[in-house]
Amino acid sequence: MNGFCWMFRRLFQRRPARPATVPGPLHGAPAVQRQKSYSAQTGYVYQYFYQGYRGSERAGQDGNEYVFQVTSDRKSSFPLTIFLPASAVELWQRGHGRALTATEQYAAVKMALFEAFDERASLGPADAEVELAAADVERHLATLDID
Secondary structure: OHHHHHHHHHHHOOOOOOOOOOOOOOEOOOOOOOOEEEEOOOOOEEEEEEEEEEEEEEOOEEEEEEEEEEEOOOOOOEEEEEEEEHHHHHHHHHHHOOOOOHHHHHHHHHHHHHHHHHHOOOOOHHHOEEEOOHHHHHHHHHHOOOO
């Protein structure tokens, strides 16, 4: 009986809440991960996998964080996150008079990923975060002829 009570106490004890710094689970990941490659203007050839997105907050702004697993040497990889603020999406939607679909949002994020590959000569874990501004969303979607 003593072991039985201990088991119930252990099972139903209060656990501390997860700290706010621990990111939530990723959503929207493909069922089968496909490795993709990108030949950057810096001379590196990056391989990457899309891992999914999650709701996030940065500097008081709500939005979505898209996570890619990236490597340039096929030996070590690191997560590269691209933050798309909800305010940037809303500004684009107001300016174009329609909703921006999830696919179109992902297209803007992917263009930002390619831009990071092209412009950051030594892309690595230390500088593996990109935050899109409203002007970036407008520019990337215009490049793709999305209006």
